[in-house]
Amino acid sequence: MIEQVLVEDFNKNLTLISNFVAQNSNFIKKEILINGKVSAYVLFIDGLADKNYVEEAIIKPFLYKVDIDITKEEDLYEVSKKYLFVSSFRLNNNAKDVGAELLSGKTVIIVNGIKSAMILDTINPKYRDIQESTSEKSILGTRESFTENINLNLTLIQRKIKSPSLKIERFVVGEKTRTECALVYLEDVIDKELLNTIKSRVLTVKAPAMLTTGVFEQFIERRPFNLFPQAKNTERPDKVVFDLLEGKAAIFIAESPSVLVVPASFIEFFQGFEDYSERIIISNFSRITRFLAVITVLILGPIYLTLLLYNAELFPYQLMKVIIDSRKGIPLPPFLEILAMELCIEILREGGVRLPNPVGTTLAIVGGIVIGDAATKANIVSHATLFVVAITVVSTFLIPNYQMALSIRFLRFPMLILAQMFGFYGILIGFYILLVALVKLDSFGIPYFSPMAPSRFKDFGDVFVRSNIRKVFNEPVSLKPSLSRRNKNE
Amino acid sequence: MNKNNTITRNQYFFVIQSAMIGIGVISLAAGVTKKAQQSGWIAIIIAGIYPILCVILSYEIYKNLNFIEYTQASEQLFGKFLTKIFTVLFSINFLFLEGAVISGLANELTFSTIKFLSPYVVVFLTSLLIYYNSVDGLKIVARLSELVFYLTIFIFLIPIYFINKGDVTNILPVVNNYGSLFTAIPTTFFAYSGVELSIAIVPLITNKMGAKGAGIAACIFTTILYTFITLVTILYMGWKLTSQLQYPFLYLVATTEIAVISNFEPLFIFIWGNKIFQTAACMHFGATYFFSEATKIPYKKSCIISSIIVAVVGIFMIPEYKRSSLTDKVMPYLVGYIFIWLIAAYILSLYKKVKKNEK
Structure with missing residues (x-):
């Protein structure tokens, strides 16, 4: 098994981390001398990380501004506070984790004599701009659709739901692709039992690679040979927001322009957002x-x-x-x-x-x-x-x-x-x-046929026909398995 | 309690009405008008007491025994030996009823819309379909009953079209002979059969409060539907023609010309066919449940065996005259057996309850 814990020798640390990163030409390992005394490596992958930003916000301050001796982890916090133009950083001493962070576009600094690596957020934000959805057009709805940038996609939701109960749980899927994913839900709306079921399936997915929401859907559904989709794919943030407000959860996959909404019922596939x-x-x-x-x-x-x-x-x-x-x-x-x-x-x-x-x-x-x-x-x-x-x-x-x-x-x-x-x-x-x-x-x-079978009469306001919008915005009872159970035991 | 075999109070309503409304929709009017002439519809109302009594007694029996499951309850009341016999009889009852329903469907379809197909093929395929429906237990049967119930509403709507077209003299005088009303009652037994399912499923209801009301509502709904259909049929065609036909309501819906599909018949058969599948599925659950309880063979395996038996029973009831003569002969005995069981069980359960309270 490859050794994973970082040591004090920064050259050894570079070797350890390199074991988990492909040795391609765009893997930059820039050696610098801090304050003329301490050696360090600045590591990043050109393209995944924003090279200009790394140079301006990290390398330049380290070379020209840092005037303290870095000998322990606390010194790195001091440097971050005084000299670096980055909003957040963290320390990690596991070479595998550090390698994974590099592959996701972060920049890593390993300083000689310190057992931890400094990880700074420098992800290259260059993605396709927000555009109008081509497959789900809407006349009166928003013109925005999701992009391949998971952070931007999450922002689209956060912009629409300004509630402290909006939870975003990030996780990684895919042994090779290490795809960043996020489970999003409204903590005060979603049924706890339903959330546990979703988490038990979503957060335990084991796959060699994760490419799109369609692939992810097949990993989490129970009946793969069934003809009908058991989760809803959508490109539209307004639809996701509506579903979250009903008490569903959304799964975001990095590099995928659509979002998976769970659970799904048969009827809702025929309900247009307009x-x-x-x-x-x-x-x-x-x-x-x-x-x-x-x-x-x-x-x-x-x-x-x-x-x-x-x-x-x-x-x-x-x-x-x-x-x-x-x-x-x-x-x-x-x-x-x-x-x-x-x-x-x-x-x-x-x-x-x-x-x-x-x-x-x-x-x-x-x-x-x-x-x-x-x-x-x-x-x-x-x-x-x-x-x-x-x-x-x-x-x-x-x-x-x-x-x-x-x-x-x-x-x-x-x-x-x-x-x-x-x-x-x-x-x-x-x-x-x-x-x-x-x-x-x-x-x-x-x-799947709820709220028709089993009948949830309270939810009948939005099935084949929709009633007054005030009733439609009520949280559906059919999405509350724990509530139904309580009623049964009356 | 097996989770796949539990239902809610609302589902109990849907299952009970689903188990009853079936072949009777198209053939009931013929039977009652033969005996009670233009007053046949009144006989249906009077006979409606039978299913209501069934659901009330079933509920009360289990209430007295703290809603323990059927086998346990029966063993407490009648002992192990008699329970075995009763359970087998219940299973036979449902197997017979389901066979009659499936063969009724096959006979009717090959008589009207699919003349080119052998009724045996219909029986075989329908048995397979019913197996697929009921193999996962009462929960799925109940959910489907809920869905198909909404189709039943359309069965209500079709006769409304004919109300205006009837002649009120066809139903006058309202009562000709009071005695004939009572002689017509046994002809309704087959239409109301299926309600006995409450004996098996009352303990399987998760929220018992109001379950008795749900059962009674299902019976009243069924009675109203049957009465309405029969009344409109007599109103439109007169009792003489109604009594001569095998499927008077089908004849009624086929008389009006509408665009594209010529008449209501295909539309009606589409809705009614789904309803029949559901009726058979409810009965199949009953047959399999009792079969499984009697033989101690697991439910899923019992479902396969009972499907085979039902297919054989169904084949024996082809053509229609065989089915109707057999059901006419057997039904009074089956109803008699169920009624005696219910009354005996109710008295014994009441006795047990009183004795327990004294202690």
């Missing part, structure tokens, strides 16, 4: 439209298939005539016709996601209009089928959360297969399996 800014009736209309869109995505295609294949008698006569006319000369059976169109749309969508914006738009036009038109003119698909598939695809765009939209979109295919095999009964069992699967799921001990 719902709370708009007039009650208008926002409820939008919300109901969204739920109808989900039902459309799931069952419109299968119902159309069933009616064509097995239950033509259920079409009113006039409609039947139109459909028969549109299907004349179509060689493909309805199932393959719908499946082919659905797959075609998926291919176009997947292609569009990876392409730059202008090219993506071109792809959408070529795909949506040209291919669609060509397919109907070539008698490969009927106009009616194209219409049904197009409505289904447009409906998927109404789901505000990207991950949930992907899950719902995927479900079209098993539903379609069930409808082909068992007709109306297939749709029925598909829908029921979905309900059972959702009801069985939980997110950090909170039932």
